[in-house]
Amino acid sequence: MPPILSIKNLHKEFFSRGNRVIAVDDMSLEIEDGEFITIVGPSGCGKSTLLNCIIGLVHPTSGTITYKDKKLHGINTDIGYVPQSDYLYAWRTLINNVAFPLEMRGVDQKTRHEKARELIQRVGLAGFEDHYPHELSGGMRQRANIIRTLIYDPEVILMDEPFGPLDAQTRIILQDQLLKLWREARKTVIFITHDLVEAIALADRVVVMTSRPGKLRSVTEVDIPRPRDVFTIHSKEEFRQTYDQLWQELREEVQRSEDWMKNGSAS
Amino acid sequence: MVDMIDKEASGDKGADEAIQTTHEASGRVRIPKLGEILLTIPLPGVPQLWRGDYLIGSLLLFLTAAGYMMCSVTGMFFHAIAFVDISISRTGRFIKNQKLRMFVYRASFAGGFLAMWELSAWEIGPKQWLCVDPFWFGSPLRVMSYMVEITLSGSVFVDTWTTMYEAFLGYILGAALGIALGFILARLETLAEILDPFIVAVNGIPRVAMAPILIIWFGIGVESKIVLAVSLVLFLTFMNTYSGLRGVDPNLKNLAQVMGANEMQVLWKVTLPAAMPWILTGLKIGVPFAIIGAILGEFMAASKGLGFMIQHTSNLFNIAGSFAGLILLMFIVLIANTAVNWLERYLLRWRPKQQAAGEGGATEVY
Ligand SMILES: Nc1ncnc2c1ncn2[C@@H]1O[C@H](COP(=O)(O)OP(=O)(O)OP(=O)(O)O)[C@@H](O)[C@H]1O
Ligand SMILES: [Mg+2]
Secondary structure: OOOOEEEEEEEEEEEEOOEEEEEEEEEEEEEOOOOEEEEEOOOOOOHHHHHHHHHOOOOOOEEEEEEOOEEOOOOOOOEEEEOOOOOOOOOOOHHHHHOHHHHHOOOOHHHHHHHHHHHHHHOOOOOOOOOOHHHOOHHHHHHHHHHHHHOOOOOEEEEEOOOOOOOHHHHHHHHHHHHHHHHHHOOEEEEEOOOHHHHHHHOOEEEEEOOOOEOEEEEEEOOOOOOOOOOOHHHOHHHHHHHHHHHHHHHHHHHHHHHHHHHHHHO | OHHHHHHHHHHHHHHHHHHHHHHHHHOOOOOOOHHHHHHHOOOOOOOOOOOHHHHHHHHHHHHHHHHHHHHHHHOOOOOOHHHHHHHHHHHHHHOOOHHHHHHHHHHHHHHHHHHHHHHHOOEEOOEEOOOOOHHHHOOHHHHHHHHHHHHHHOHHHHHHHHHHHHHHHHHHHHHHHHHHHHHHHHHOHHHHHHHHHHHHHHHHOOHHHHHHHHHHHHOOOHHHHHHHHHHHHHHHHHHHHHHHHHOOOHHHHHHHHHOOOOHHHHHHHHHHHHHHHHHHHHHHHHHHHHHHHHHHHHHHOOOOOHHHHHHHHHHOOOHHHHHHHHHHHHHHHHHHHHHHHHHHHHHOOOOOHHHHHHHHHHHOOO
């Protein structure tokens, strides 16, 4: 079977205030249907930019992205996107925020509210359906942000540090839920995170990016059998090995990124 | 006017001479009375309004007002100011309903003010009782009787309706044009950039200065007033709509597209509600300006309307009549503001309370 998404020699530069910033440099990656990919890398290395290119919000400087053998132009609505910070609509109640994608597709109110309510229940937000975003906590907003993408069942889901602002307990519970949802629906997921434990626990393959300019450093298969238990996975031997290896790589990159910043500020 | 001052000055001189002569006749030093001393203080420009013999009255008025404020509330004379507030809230406490209590306070404040005004204008004997000459300041009863008069003659309806009609039509047209223009220019960025200095320049022209030309162009009927109101409201709503639309976070729009919204849906479901607070701010500020436009036009040339009525009555030194016009205007603005506030509270019900209050406070300044 051909890969559902294939990225070839992707290159993206930004020009801002007279500076040229290379965000993504010569990146190639093939993603199979139903795969769970996690991406780790130092801050500012171009992870969000990569996702923005895939979704079509950012136009690559060069290189191609093909989705199901078709070259991508503009926004692809088959791909769902959970952005790094929640962009819930402040003038919509929680349920109407979650149901927004269905509303855009012309689904009638009863059906879309039913579906939204079910998801809201699943992530433990029941009772807050008619609250406005500013009346919810950061973690609650983030959960709404995630289920808003799940509700319309996109083929591929891109998640940009979706559990970033959450506390450790909520995080692990949501990881567990995400894995269950993924097992049922078998979607292709590309998931950015800063947390290496999370990256390994969830992934089929972990992608490590270099510090700026963001290149592909390594792709590592995770051979931990599924279904996985996110609560105990860190005590498994295979996990240990993968973790140590990836941590070594990541540390080098973060170190390089810091050196770069120091030199950058000194000059 | 010069005449009057001269006469008054000579009169004062006469009084001085009179004092001198009595002094010489009796052969003793006579200490002038307080009133006489006060009378010798020259008051340039003021004599028409606050003549010397009213001065004592005005002092009395001040003392009575201070005394009234304290005694009516606490039942004691000259209570320390610090206690006044506490005593007001104590006195009112027998009214349990908080809203009703506030209403009673406000009603007594208004009633007290009107009563003072009325009393000070009463004529007892040859002089006014206190100091306010109703010729210059009118009095509540006079205003009311004038109101009754114009109600019976029916002219109040014509005038009020005319002004409301002009202001309302000017407001609706101006707001619609302003919002539409805002939407169009927010889309056409290059055009907006080209037009920017011209828009700022045209908006800089004081509308009073434009009024005469507008009257030549549109005649002395309601049209010129509507155009004036439009010219004021249009820019306000346009500026606010435009900057509101430009200020919408592009991420909100992008994300809507990712979630499957088409361009129209992005416009209606994301851009418009996101810019709504700014649009409503423009609409709110526009309300008094619509009325300013109408009145301005009526001052210039008109045969009906509250602006015309105020100018007409003041030309005839019918101060009570002018006050009647002002009061009617006040009520029109109050009602219009209330309507727009309702609209805002409904459309922005999603906003946190504090934020809404802050915004409201800022827009009251115009
Ligand atoms: N719109 C833009 N204009 C100019 N430069 C940009 C733009 N977007 C991103 N960049 C630059 O591209 C680089 C990569 O940014 P990106 O947001 O992809 O990083 P990231 O890996 O997601 O970082 P983080 O982990 O902190 O979210 C940064 O140096 C940033 O300054
Ligand atoms: Mg990012």
